[in-house]
Amino acid sequence: MTTVQVQLFGAFSDLVADGRIEVDVAGDRIADLRQALRELLPQRWPAFRAGLLDYSAFADQERVLRDHEAIPDDRRVAILPPVSGG
Amino acid sequence: MHVRSQLKVVERTDAALDPAEAIAFVSDPGFGGIDVFIGKVRDLNQGRAVRGISYDLFVPLVLNGFQQMADEVQAEFGPRLRLYVAHAKGRLAVGDVAVVVAAGSPHRDEAFCACRALIEAVKHRSAIWKQEHYERGDSVWSEGCSLCHDHADQPHPTLEGREGHDHAAH
Numbered sequence: 001m002t003t004v005q006v007q008l009f010g011a012f013s014d015l016v017a018d019g020r021i022e023v024d025v026a027g028d029r030i031a032d033l034r035q036a037l038r039e040l041l042p043q044r045w046p047a048f049r050a051g052l053l054d055y056s057a058f059a060d061q062e063r064v065l066r067d068h069e070a071i072p073d074d075r076r077v078a079i080l081p082p083v084s085g086g
Numbered sequence: 087m088h089v090r091s092q093l094k095v096v097e098r099t100d101a102a103l104d105p106a107e108a109i110a111f112v113s114d115p116g117f118g119g120i121d122v123f124i125g126k127v128r129d130l131n132q133g134r135a136v137r138g139i140s141y142d143l144f145v146p147l148v149l150n151g152f153q154q155m156a157d158e159v160q161a162e163f164g165p166r167l168r169l170y171v172a173h174a175k176g177r178l179a180v181g182d183v184a185v186v187v188a189a190g191s192p193h194r195d196e197a198f199c200a201c202r203a204l205i206e207a208v209k210h211r212s213a214i215w216k217q218e219h220y221e222r223g224d225s226v227w228s229e230g231c232s233l234c235h236d237h238a239d240q241p242h243p244t245l246e247g248r249e250g251h252d253h254a255a256h
Contacts, residue, residue, distance in 0.1 A: 009142055010215035011227040057233035059213065061146035064233050078144050078213070084230035085141075085173060085214030086125045086185045086205065 001026055004033055004071055010081040011052060015045055030058050031067040033077060056081045090160065091169040093152035095145050098176035103183040112168040112190030119194035121201035125185040127178050131228075135221035140177045141184065144213040148173070155207040159189075163200040167191045171208060177219075184216075185209075 001024050008019045015021065025036045034053065041050040057080045058065045060072045064080070071077065092111045096103055105124055112120055127139050156169045170188040178184055187208060189200035208214075210231045219225045 007144070009144055009213065010217075011229070013142060014227075052229075055232040055234055059144070059147050059233075061144075062150050063147070078147065080144065080213050080233050081215065081227070082229040082232045083210070083212060083214055084216045084228040085143075085212045086209035 002028070002071070002075060004036075004075045004077055006033070006037070007076065007078040009078060010083075011049075012056070012079050012081060015048065025071065028071050029067065030065050030069050030071060030077070033058065033071060034067060037079075052081055090164075090167065091153070091156040091171075093149060093156060093169075093171045095143055095148060095173055095175050098174050098178055098182070103172050103174055103186050105183070105186050105188075108170040108172065108186045108188035111170045112188045114168060114190060116166070116192055117168070117190040117197075118192055119197035120188060120190045121194070121197040122186065122188040123201055123205045124183055125205070127180050127182050127184055129180045131218055134218075136180060136218055137221055138177055138179045138182075138219045139184065140217045140219065140225075141173070141175050142215045142217070143173065143175050145175070147213045151212050152208070155204060155211065158207070159200050159204050162203065163189075163191070163196045167196060167200055169200065169204060171204060173208065173212070173214060 004023050004025050006021050006023055008015060013019050023036050023040060025033050037053055041048055059078045059080055105122055108122060129136050152171050160167055168190045172186045174184050187201055187205040189197045191197045216228045217225050218228055
């Protein structure tokens with residue numbers, strides 16, 4: 001089990017005041033983090049629309065990380081809901 | 087080497103975006119064409135009166151993405167091309183400038199094409215989120231393009247219709 005720090009953006013940033021949460025993940029892939037959040041979100045924030053997770057991506061500071069990729073060594077990941085710039 | 091692109095994020099509390107700066111940057115004695123796109127906060131969204139928009143950005147990823155997009159546009163429409171992208175961060179009021187994209191080139195066709203390609207990429211692929219603040223006092227995060235897929239500019243099917251997602255309209 002590893003602890004991943006997830007930086008929150010968009011609708012996810014409403015979950016906590018400081019915009020980041022720590023998530024215990026069983027596994028070392030982004031898919032494992034997604035699964036951990038799938039279980040954690042409805043449990044800790046039952047009012048939150050957890051389905052948003054299904055079409056949110058993950059990233060480090062340089063690029064989007066796909067589900068099959070490894071969680072970065074520093075265990076810091078951002079969650080990116082659908083984007084709406086401009 | 088000549089710097090061919092200026093790409094940045096500007097905190098609203100630091101400064102307003104400046105289209106004149108964009109024009110100056112993409113200007114060159116050899117360039118006869120400049121195209122500029124200015125995106126502003128409008129007062130109505132999906133029938134609701136809007137007071138303002140807060141923009142949230144994952145800045146390092148945004149800047150990395152801007153560079154990648156500029157490189158792609160250079161590869162397609164360059165090499166004689168200068169590009170400028172600036173996006174605002176923080177709380178903006180109606181009428182404030184949210185994004186400025188500019189392209190300068192020897193002729194107008196490359197300038198138009200490059201500017202259009204760049205603003206579309208910025209809107210659909212950048213780690214940027216907007217929260218609209220309505221006249222009634224409530225606020226809603228706008229949802230646009232999912233970055234889950236390899237073709238990141240394609241919206242997720244479940245988003246179609248629910249948010250009235252329309253690439254031409256936002």
